[in-house]
Amino acid sequence: MEPQTRKMLDKSFSIVGVIAILLMAAALVVLLAPIFARGIGAFAFRGTVEYRKMTLDKFGRGDRERIEREAAEAALARAPVYETLAAFEAEMEEKGYEFRRGYRKEFGEVEELLHELLGPIPGEPAPVLIRDQYGQTRWNRALVKLGHVLYIEEYDYTDTSQMGKLVLKPRAGYFGGTALEPLFPYLEEHLEEMLRPRFTIYWRFLFDDSFDSHFFGGIWPEMLGTFYLALGAMLFAVPLGIVTAIYLAEYAGESRFVSLLRTCISSLAGVPSIVFGLFGLAFFINTMRVSPSKSVLAGSLTLALLVLPTVIRASEEAIKSVPRAYKEGAMSLGAGKWRTIMTVILPAALPGILTSIIISMGRAAGETAPIIFTAAVSVGRPLAVWQTISQPTPALPWNIYNLATEHEAVDEIRHVQYGMVVTLVVLVLLLNLTAIILRARISRRLRG
Numbered sequence: 001m002e003p004q005t006r007k008m009l010d011k012s013f014s015i016v017g018v019i020a021i022l023l024m025a026a027a028l029v030v031l032l033a034p035i036f037a038r039g040i041g042a043f044a045f046r047g048t049v050e051y052r053k054m055t056l057d058k059f060g061r062g063d064r065e066r067i068e069r070e071a072a073e074a075a076l077a078r079a080p081v082y083e084t085l086a087a088f089e090a091e092m093e094e095k096g097y098e099f100r101r102g103y104r105k106e107f108g109e110v111e112e113l114l115h116e117l118l119g120p121i122p123g124e125p126a127p128v129l130i131r132d133q134y135g136q137t138r139w140n141r142a143l144v145k146l147g148h149v150l151y152i153e154e155y156d157y158t159d160t161s162q163m164g165k166l167v168l169k170p171r172a173g174y175f176g177g178t179a180l181e182p183l184f185p186y187l188e189e190h191l192e193e194m195l196r197p198r199f200t201i202y203w204r205f206l207f208d209d210s211f212d213s214h215f216f217g218g219i220w221p222e223m224l225g226t227f228y229l230a231l232g233a234m235l236f237a238v239p240l241g242i243v244t245a246i247y248l249a250e251y252a253g254e255s256r257f258v259s260l261l262r263t264c265i266s267s268l269a270g271v272p273s274i275v276f277g278l279f280g281l282a283f284f285i286n287t288m289r290v291s292p293s294k295s296v297l298a299g300s301l302t303l304a305l306l307v308l309p310t311v312i313r314a315s316e317e318a319i320k321s322v323p324r325a326y327k328e329g330a331m332s333l334g335a336g337k338w339r340t341i342m343t344v345i346l347p348a349a350l351p352g353i354l355t356s357i358i359i360s361m362g363r364a365a366g367e368t369a370p371i372i373f374t375a376a377v378s379v380g381r382p383l384a385v386w387q388t389i390s391q392p393t394p395a396l397p398w399n400i401y402n403l404a405t406e407h408e409a410v411d412e413i414r415h416v417q418y419g420m421v422v423t424l425v426v427l428v429l430l431l432n433l434t435a436i437i438l439r440a441r442i443s444r445r446l447r448g
Contacts, residue, residue: 031306035421041140042419047200049074050119051137054216058130059208070196077193078118080186085111088180106174110149110183118194130212132408134189137216139197141412146191150184166301205419214403214416221382222420225296225393226427228383229375230365232300233307240304241311245353249319249343269309274369276306281373296388299375299395306370307360314359318352319345351439352416358435363430368397378402396424 049070056062088107092100119135120127127133136142152171172184181332187194208218252258258307280302284290291298322345330340346353368376376398403410403417412416 033427035418035425038415039418039422041415042205042422043203044199044201045415047198047202048135048137048141048195048197050135050140050195051200052198054134054137058211059204072197074194075122077190080190081114081118081183081194082121084180084183084186085114086402087363088175088178088183090296091179103175103178106171107180110180113145113149117142117149128384131215134216136195138415139195142191142195142197144411146187149187206423207284209382210379210416213407214399214413215409218231218422219396219399219416219423220393221380222399223423224382225376225380225395226365226397226424228296228388228393229299229303229371229395230361232296232388233303233364234357234361236301236304237308237311237360237365241308241356242315242353244312245315245319246341246346249316250337250345265309265312268305269313272369273306273367276302277370277373279305280370285374291390292377294373294377295390296393297390298373299371299392300388302370302374303364303367306367307364310360310363311356313355314356315349316355318349321352322348351442354442355435355439358431358438362431365431366397366424366428371395371398378406396420396427400424 049067052062052067053071056064056067088103092103092107115121115132117135120133122383136145136412147168150171151168151253154167156167157164159165170179170184175181175184202218205218206223207220209220210217248258248262252261253385280298282300284298285293285295290301326344326348327340330344335343376395377392378394378399380392380394383391400417400420403413403420407413
C-alpha cells in the first residue's frame with residue numbers, strides 16, 4: 001500500500017470516528033433535552049399564593065405576615081366570584097323547578113372547577129383531602145383549569161370518515177342571560193389578581209416529603225429509598241464479586257468446570273431483570289423469609305444478584321490486566337500468593353474494580369423490574385436505617401413508572417414525574433463521572 005493511500009485511509013478513519021462521536025453526542029442531546037426541559041418545571045415555576053399557603057402550612061416555611069397579606073388581597077379579588085355564585089343560586093330558587101333542573105348539572109360542574117381552581121369557598125368546612133384544601137399551586141396548571149371553566153369540551157362527529165374533532169364551546173353562552181354570565185369574563189380578566197403568581201425556585205423538591213400522592217411536596221422518600229437499595233446491593237455484591245473474581249483469575253486455572261462457571265456468569269448477565277424480580281420474590285421473601293413481605297433488604301439482595309455478573313467479569317478483567325511482572329517481582333521477594341494478591345495485584349487493579357462497582361451501582365439505582373415485587377411501594381415515609389430490614393420503600397425508578405401509568409391525576413403531577421426522571425438521570429451520570437475521575441486519579445497515582 002502506498003504511503004499516501006495509507007495516510008488518506010488514516011484520515012478517513014479519524015473523520016469517521018469524529019462523526020460517530022458527534023452523532024452520539026447529538027443523540028444524547030436529543031434524548032435528554034426534552035427530559036430536562038420538562039423536568040426543570042419541578043424546580044422552577046410560577047407559584048401561586050395557594051402554593052405559598054401550602055408551603056407555610058405543611059413545611060412551616062415562608063413569611064407568615066406577607067403570605068397572610070397576599071391571601072387577604074387575593075380573597076378581595078375572589079369576592080365577586082363567590083357573590084356571583086350566590087346570586088345565581090338565589091336566581092335558581094326564585095325561578096322554580098324547571099329553571100333549576102335546566103342548570104343544576106352544569107352549575108355543579110362550574111362550582112367543582114372553581115373549587116379546583118381557587119380552593120374551598122370561605123366559610124366552608126376544611127376538606128379532608130389535602131389536595132382539596134388548596135387551589136391551583138402552579139400558574140401553568142391554573143391556566144389549564146381556567147380553560148376548563150371557560151369552555152365546554154365537545155366532539156364533532158359529523159364527518160364519519162374521521163375521528164371526532166374537539167370543539168370548545170364558551171360556557172358563558174350556556175349561561176347567557178342569567179346571573180352567572182358575568183362570572184366568566186371576570187375570571188379571565190382577574191385570575192392573576194386572584195392567584196398572584198410569582199416566580200419560585202423550589203430546590204427543596206429533592207429533600208421535602210410528599211403529600212397526598214405527590215400532589216404537593218418533594219421526592220425525598222424516593223431519593224432515600226433509591227440510595228438504600230443501591231448501597232445495599234453493593235454491600236452484598238462487591239465482596240462476593242471480588243472474591244469470585246480473585247478465584248477465577250488466580251486460583252481456578254482452566255478446566256471444563258471453570259469454563260462452565262464463566263458461561264453461567266455471562267448468561268446470568270443477560271437474564272431479563274423481571275426474572276430477577278420474580279426470583280427475589282420466590283426465593284428471598286417466600287422461601288428464605290428474609291422479611292415478612294416487601295423490604296429494602298429483599299430488594300437489595302435481588303439487585304445484588306442482578307449486578308453480580310458485571311462486578312465479577314469487570315473485576316476479573318481488571319485483575320488479569322495487571323502486568324505479570326508485578327506478581328513475579330513480589331513472589332521473588334518472598335511474598336506468598338495471598339499476600340501478593342492483597343498488596344500488589346488488587347491495588348494495581350483498583351481503578352478497574354472501582355469502575356465496575358460504580359457503574360453497577362448506577363445500574364442498581366435505575367432498575368425498576370427487580371424491585372416491583374421485592375421492595376418498592378408507591379407512597380411512603382422516609383425509612384430509618386433499621387427499618388430497611390423489614391419495610392418497603394418508595395424508589396425513583398418505580399415511582400416514575402407508577403406516576404406515568406397508574407396515578408389518578410397524572411396531568412396534575414406531571415412535573416413531579418419529570419423531576420424524578422431528571423434526578424435519576426443526573427444521579428446515574430454523576431456516578432459514571434465519578435467512576436471516570438476515580439479511575440484517572442488512581443491510575444495516575446499508581447504510575448507516579
